Amino acid sequence: MNDSTGKAIQVEGVCKRYGHVSAVNDVSFDVRHGEFVSLLGPSGCGKTTTLRMIAGFVMASDGHIRINGRDVTYLPPEKREVGFVFQNYALWPHMTVAENVAFGLKLRKRDKAFIRNKVEESLAVTGLSGFEGRLPRQLSGGQQQRVALARALALEPQLLLMDEPLSNLDRALRVAMRRELKKLQQRLNMTTLYVTHDQEEALSMSDRVVIMSGGEIVRVARPLEVYEDPQSEFVADFVGTTNFFDGIVSDIGEGVATVKVGETLTLRVGNRISAAPGSAVRVLLRPERVRILAERREGANMLAARVDFIEYYGPTLRYTVVLPGGEALFVEAHDIHGSAQIGETVWLSIEPDHFRLIDRKGAPVS
Ligand SMILES: Nc1ncnc2c1ncn2[C@@H]1O[C@H](COP(=O)(O)OP(=O)(O)OP(=O)(O)O)[C@@H](O)[C@H]1O
DSSP, X not given: OOOTTOEEEEEEEEEEEETTEEEEEEEEEEEETTOEEEEEOSTTSSHHHHHHHHHTSSOOSEEEEEETXXXXXXXXXXXXXXXXXXXXXXXXXXXXXHHHHHHHHHHTTOOHHHHHHHHHHHHHHTTOTTOTTOOGGGSOHHHHHHHHHHHHHHTOOSEEEEESTTTTSOHHHHHHHHHHHHHHHHHHTOEEEEEESXXXXXXXXXXXXXXEETTEEEEEEOHHHHHHOOOSHHHHHHSSOOEEXXXXXXXXXXXXXXXXXTTTEEEEEOSSOXXXXXXXXXXXXXXXXXXXXXXXXXXXXXXXXXXXXEEEOSSOEEEEEEOTXXXXXXXXXXXXXXXXXXXXXXXXXXXXXXXXXEETTSOBOO
């Protein structure tokens, strides 16, 4: 069913209070039809509570929730036509795969032929044909997770809500399932709202990411925007790794700001920057945006640095380097055979438009 707004879920000013604890505070966002949106944030930030309010398992203290334009704020879960997949798959241990998938349809009193077809179809879609007669304990974690998904799909939900469905799996399986889930979601054009605290999961699967902190939304954006232009210290710190420098804009010319950091460091920052001279700013820099050079070259930001620590990650090397003023920063290099050694001096080269600026209160400076 399509409503005129093109939105499958609308969350408007929703709050959840438990006594004096404010678990979710004035949260608003929406999910369009066919979109995959993740709720991302650290433990306790209110992701699960938000998802459960949309599913109807938790009643909102304030605000409204609409599904396909219909106000469902006070409707019980079974009237919302929403599929739900939990972190622990909650399969019935004594029922076979087919019985688990059929369970919800039986409750809805669908006829036998319909149920048989639907179970077959859902198992085929999740790659589980042939597993009908097995019990959950005879399946791997990934297969159990797919049964939980098949069970949700069998009910043909208008939208699917998932709460950390992959977090019990080992890394290899999690990455494989991530891909399978995403392909399935695209093939069925299924509107999906997905809770995770795993940034890689959120960035790789989502059309848009809703980032939460302390019960509130701090950012809603596409994965690339979230990473490349975090716009706040919290997002920059929570998603990926970021170097921070506090400085004062000393000059601005042709959209490039000169930022003085401490006594000895001067950075040429950004393009199209319009911050006023004298403003206190925080400069953000992703470690992989820094190039390590063996010798000095010409360029806007050419900084001498001493290598303090080196970590080997497989595909990359992470250097901790220290600038003459004592500022430490992380540098991520793909050249894992790089010759820089601890204690050596290297040159760092940084393009001005690889920096991002926020003011000291955390708002972006443009
Ligand atoms: N039934 C409850 N009674 C009291 N406080 C609760 C209840 N449920 C959740 N909270 C509190 O609300 C806040 C948000 O919890 P929620 O489970 O939504 O966080 P989360 O972001 O999903 O965390 P996690 O990733 O650890 O699951 C937490 O501080 C939590 O302790």
